[in-house]
Amino acid sequence: MNIGFYLLDVDAQNPHQQLILQSLNQLCKNRPYDNIVLFNNKFHALDIDHKYYTLHISEAKYFKGILFVFDVKSAMLTKTFPAPKKQILHVNNTVWSEKRNIPYTFWRDIYMDSNFELITDNKDMYELCDTCWKTPIATVLNFQPRDIENVIQKLQ
């Protein structure tokens, strides 16, 4: 199975991103027969012990698998990719309510896009996404490998 993670501007000082990379490594151990790929646009040695494949973000459009996306900027780039079987948008903040002078249709075209399923960090975010957009398929506290596997399970 192909499982991709589209992570822009990976930064060693970003704890959220480092948590995701740790989870990827754990996921590689749990699922040794799957192709687990990180798509990023920076090739610094951020995770020298990585067990996943790393490809440039431009390759993601040809990735025939499940693609995890972590922010609105990434979603804007990936929403028209033809190859991914499904895209999972991880929602961990209410960016729409922080930038309230942006048109509703901009947010709707991302969060209500039929290519995307939503996952959230916690119950509050789950309720907010359900109220504002569509019902998330899961809550993944701290993005643990077990949670990722549960999400993948739901999509199969």
Place this chain on the structure above:
Amino acid sequence: MTIIASHDGVNNVIKAINKYLIKNISTEKDTHLLFTSLHGKLFAMYDQHKPDFLLWPVSEYTQELQDFITEYNSNIKIVLIVDVVIPQEELNTFLNSRNNVAMIVSNDIATKYRNTILNYGRMYDDEVYHASELERNDKIVALLSTDNDKNHRMLDEIIYPNNKHDHKIVVLNNPEFESPVNLGIFNYHDLSIILKTFKGVLDIDKTFQLEAQVCGIKYFDIDDGNILDAIDNDRCCANIDDISNHTYSHFVQHDLLPHLTRE
């Protein structure tokens, strides 16, 4: 030949009137339309084209237009669309005293003008708002007022995180309103999508009833302030009769153009 010059104004009313003027002006009837942004070009335009009418919204009144009205008191009729209140009493008196000025006045404006030729009420654009079917979601959208105190007074208790009911309510169109369910702003065209995809609408200022009715969305009656009761009991405002007469298209074809073309 009748030549009408119309200023390309920025608000929705003026834009819609201009849109239907362009659509309905018939050169076969020897009527011609000059349509552009006329700020800074008014005198040059007049010298070159000598129009019979000039249409101009009061919301974009300038010193240039004032000078123009004073300078050309014959051969051209300046038709002012009074879309906002004119706060200066001297200007009201000046405009009332001019024989080369005619007024088209919004029903929302209380001031009476001697030279009013037409009044207009709320209108909608029937090319944008029509009863096409889109899949509706299970949510209710509140179209916010520009008065944020009013928004808070009416909505704070029923939207996330204070909601104690099962309705999914989001709010739109006032960036000053801080709430995690504030999903941004919309333009006039986006509103048609909104009114065709949500389950119901709470229109805090009651400005979009025509559009809501045409799009077939539940337009909850919130006059008594009891919003939850209105939603729970499906209490909606009564429909407006003869809604097709409230279009910009109808106004331009049946009211405005006959004045301008002397039919």
